[in-house]
Amino acid sequence: MLREITGFSNPLVKRVKSLREKKHRRQEGLFLAEGLRILTEALEAGIAPKMLWLSPEMKDHRLVQPLIEACDDAFLTSADILSKLSGKDNPQAVLGVYQELNQPLATLDRSRADIWIVAERLRDPGNLGTILRTGDAVGAGGLILIDDCTDPFSVEAVRASMGAIFTQAVVQSDWRSFVDWLRQGPGQLVGTSLNTDQDYTTPRYAKPTFLLVGNESQGLPQDYEADCDLLVKMPMLGKADSLNAAVATSVMAYEILNQFRR
Amino acid sequence: MLREITGFSNPLVKRVKSLREKKHRRQEGLFLAEGLRILTEALEAGIAPKMLWLSPEMKDHRLVQPLIEACDDAFLTSADILSKLSGKDNPQAVLGVYQELNQPLATLDRSRADIWIVAERLRDPGNLGTILRTGDAVGAGGLILIDDCTDPFSVEAVRASMGAIFTQAVVQSDWRSFVDWLRQGPGQLVGTSLNTDQDYTTPRYAKPTFLLVGNESQGLPQDYEADCDLLVKMPMLGKADSLNAAVATSVMAYEILNQFRR
CATH class of the missing domain: 3.40.1280.10 (SPOUT methyltransferase, trefoil knot domain)
Structure with a gap:
């Protein structure tokens, strides 16, 4: 299901943004990956995002649909928030939150x-x-x-x-x-x-x-x-x-x- | 000759710092290189800095003396100013300003x-x-x-x-x-x-x-x-x-x- 989040102060925005810091990644066991190509490759390798964030123009993209279907939560958001999440001026239009994959x-x-x-x-x-x-x-x-x-x-x-x-x-x-x-x-x-x-x-x-x-x-x-x-x-x-x-x-x-x- | 510059507002500090930007490098035909090892390698390759900036503890270093002798101007300065010049929190203790080396x-x-x-x-x-x-x-x-x-x-x-x-x-x-x-x-x-x-x-x-x-x-x-x-x-x-x-x-x-x- 695709929900819309456009408020900078939304707690989920803050939580996902915090994954840029190692301390929060360790606490949550989660990390960020950006870009449709990389997220698609992950899916082909059998790995679905826990959360998916996308800008509106990506909603109907052929490669985005399988990602939406595979993930737990998908959010439609603005380029500004994607920029805030990824820490980049020109963010990718798709961002995924994944479970850390450390193998013993x-x-x-x-x-x-x-x-x-x-x-x-x-x-x-x-x-x-x-x-x-x-x-x-x-x-x-x-x-x-x-x-x-x-x-x-x-x-x-x-x-x-x-x-x-x-x-x-x-x-x-x-x-x-x-x-x-x-x-x-x-x-x-x-x-x-x-x-x-x-x-x-x-x-x-x-x-x-x-x-x-x-x-x-x-x-x-x-x-x-x-x-x-x-x-x-x-x-x-x-x-x-x-x-x-x-x-x-x-x-x-x-x-x-x-x-x-x- | 070794002069001391410790004021952040010194015009020379501003000028050298500006070389972090491409526009200023092009205008001046100069660029920055950091670290004793790299500056020494440059000197061994026959290339002396136009200007040398060093923190006080480097003044009597065996490898610094030849650099001081070879350069046009050498300045003793603080770690804070070296940090400002290089844009790094932990700056190298030696910084050189060099002529750009574009070859036709x-x-x-x-x-x-x-x-x-x-x-x-x-x-x-x-x-x-x-x-x-x-x-x-x-x-x-x-x-x-x-x-x-x-x-x-x-x-x-x-x-x-x-x-x-x-x-x-x-x-x-x-x-x-x-x-x-x-x-x-x-x-x-x-x-x-x-x-x-x-x-x-x-x-x-x-x-x-x-x-x-x-x-x-x-x-x-x-x-x-x-x-x-x-x-x-x-x-x-x-x-x-x-x-x-x-x-x-x-x-x-x-x-x-x-x-x-x-």
Whole structure:
């Protein structure tokens, strides 16, 4: 059923807007995603919004109808309120509120994919979302976040993921629990590091590969590197000694994929 | 000579702060770069700041002395003013004002490098800076910006470049002028596109390769694609049909580099 909400002071407007803050996302177990394309992809992946907000011109859009039917509550609202909800001057005409999708490590089925991405203390939401997007592209199973990473359900991370937040499993863990879980089954843990001479194109990667990337400015802790089966690095021909974290992850992920599809 | 400026209303503070806006950068031909590491890399590349701003604790830093000696004017200031200049809550303790480094296409020596990156209507400053950073890493000669791209000298782009703004040539051009220039000498123009079945690992790239990447949401215009020697695409195994623009450029750039170093 489609209801109309046009008052800025409506408590529901305030509540949905508050999901831009991590504290409120944790309290409610909900997060925001914007844009018809992303919401449609989520639905195709079997994930319906709890709440749907749309501007009037979208009401009869062919792709909006299935979203309205699938969600618990749908609200017709103004562009101004959508702008307030999303925090953007030019908001998308459709916004969804979703249940957070954290998966416990123990329930992760590693045999579902040949590539898994593991990120440690990743700080930038754009990097996190971009890594999810690359994960989707290379057929990864999901992203395992180690220690204190930026929130994968922030508006910025969800936006950068371009819908991959709905197709990639997202797990939050600490290092010890992750390594304990990893060693209970098959899996090659490959870390990207400056502390090796091993070129990333040299080794033959083994399925499933767990590709590990460290914090943007500090890289991986030494003892985490010691837990890896393999450390590799990318050639750096210029003045800088590192790549952007999402770029490094993606270059690595495509090398692994290229080996597996040869 | 090191002078002290601590007043927020000092006209020089206002003038430097105004360089956060494109209009003022164009008027003055100047831009901002932050952080001791990046400023030191610039100096090593032979580029000194016109003005240097530092917080008191940096005055006697070993790496700051050469910067003070190399620049026209050095100012000791407060963290609050550095915060105002850079627009960040936690500003870097060193900030430099540099002359914009646009290079005319006509003076570009293509024989200087085996890889050149060409970006068309790139909109995101983070993507632009990240592409510069990757360009540095793969030994590219520079970045050629086509049509209406985001400003490479914005604070965000410079920050994301991590110093590569000083080591990569930056050229701004329109498509026709670029293609005319390109065809006057050797160079394979390779576009990334969804409109091809050619996998990006299949062709043998020819030196120098000009790697062309299109607008984040629209990709390349059809007639630009028609001007390319080669169109290639990356495998996309998931739901999404594209990668982040900086990621796509970087995955391509490393494939080209890997071929050249085999």
